[in-house]
Amino acid sequence: MTFFRDTWIVFTRAMRLALRQPLWVVIGLMQPILYLTLFGPLLQTMAQAPGFPPGDAWQIFVPGLLVQMGIFGGLFVGFGIIAEWRSGVIDRMLVTPASRASIVAGRALRDVVVIIVQGAVLLGCAFLMGLRVPIESVLVGLGLIGILGAAFSCISNAIGLATKSEDALAPLVNSLALPILLLSGILLPMTLAPRWLQILSDFNPFKHIVDALRAVFRGELNSTTVWIGIGLAVLLVIIGGWIGGRTVARQTK
Numbered sequence: 001m002t003f004f005r006d007t008w009i010v011f012t013r014a015m016r017l018a019l020r021q022p023l024w025v026v027i028g029l030m031q032p033i034l035y036l037t038l039f040g041p042l043l044q045t046m047a048q049a050p051g052f053p054p055g056d057a058w059q060i061f062v063p064g065l066l067v068q069m070g071i072f073g074g075l076f077v078g079f080g081i082i083a084e085w086r087s088g089v090i091d092r093m094l095v096t097p098a099s100r101a102s103i104v105a106g107r108a109l110r111d112v113v114v115i116i117v118q119g120a121v122l123l124g125c126a127f128l129m130g131l132r133v134p135i136e137s138v139l140v141g142l143g144l145i146g147i148l149g150a151a152f153s154c155i156s157n158a159i160g161l162a163t164k165s166e167d168a169l170a171p172l173v174n175s176l177a178l179p180i181l182l183l184s185g186i187l188l189p190m191t192l193a194p195r196w197l198q199i200l201s202d203f204n205p206f207k208h209i210v211d212a213l214r215a216v217f218r219g220e221l222n223s224t225t226v227w228i229g230i231g232l233a234v235l236l237v238i239i240g241g242w243i244g245g246r247t248v249a250r251q252t253k
Helices: 002-020 023-038 040-044 057-075 078-086 089-094 100-129 135-163 166-183 195-201 205-217 224-250
Strands: none
Touching: 002 100, 023 040, 023 057, 023 100, 040 057, 057 100, 057 135, 057 166, 057 205, 078 089, 078 135, 078 166, 089 100, 100 135, 100 224, 135 166, 135 205, 135 224, 166 195, 166 205, 205 224
16 A cells, blocks of 8 residues: 555665764653653652552553653654754655655654664663563563553654744643653652642543553553553544644645
8 A cells, every 4th residue: 555655665764864974863862761760760769658559660660661761752752853854855755656654653663663662772771670561561661661652753843844943842741741741750760759740640631541551560461540540542543644634734735
């Protein structure tokens, strides 16, 4: 099919560009590894605190870092598509018979690969620090952050194409990232928060995705919590893909 062929072409081009600049992959890993090294040991001292969820500190903290990597790894890719639009690359793609949705889908696929590689490296570092989870939990976790990365990559690329300005994209990304970070329990589980904050966080879908990944790391692969989190992640990627495809299609009108 034309969509899959065109998506593969865009993906291979984007992947080659990423491989030529591997430093950005390393830079994307620096923040979560610093959190793992400097914040993780502090969380271990809280593992016996009232309200702390089941599982050891690493099984609680590392899933949050993985979700953060999936979200933030996808949110900031829009700056790249703005640069390609400014240099005329996007315009040259739009005058071809290529599927419009593939322009975003190919880039999102590249971002998924990068995020999964980064997640695997982060998990390797976490294992060295004491994380112990079954291999199937690792695979499910990497798949889940890949889905999140795809969703936010599509959304970020759509915002980048719609605004065509780094000055507009940056505050929009920050306005999305801040409530997600504060109300999802990425760094500290929301069970430690006051009751009113727990109720507020229940309206944040990413809190349920974080809870799902923590359940996966505890080995509860068939629990309702896990299926709710996976369902929300799939819904997000469908919404993100629809937004991305619509935004690219509007560039030719």
